[in-house]
Amino acid sequence: MEILPELRPCEMQTIYFQSIEDGPETLLAPIEAEFAKRGLSVYATYSTDYL
Numbered sequence: 141m142e143i144l145p146e147l148r149p150c151e152m153q154t155i156y157f158q159s160i161e162d163g164p165e166t167l168l169a170p171i172e173a174e175f176a177k178r179g180l181s182v183y184a185t186y187s188t189d190y191l
Contacts, residue, residue: 144174149186156182 144152152171159167175182 144170148188149175149178149180149184150188153182153186 152174156171159165172182
């Protein structure tokens, strides 16, 4: 997904959990992969100030 590298972790996390609740579930794997590529966890807490 091309847009993911431009999103902050807190924004990706919002999309991830919203996708879990409302779909589409096809977004989950790319978001999980982007978190892993950055060495981050989707379950951590991120500030909106995180760069």
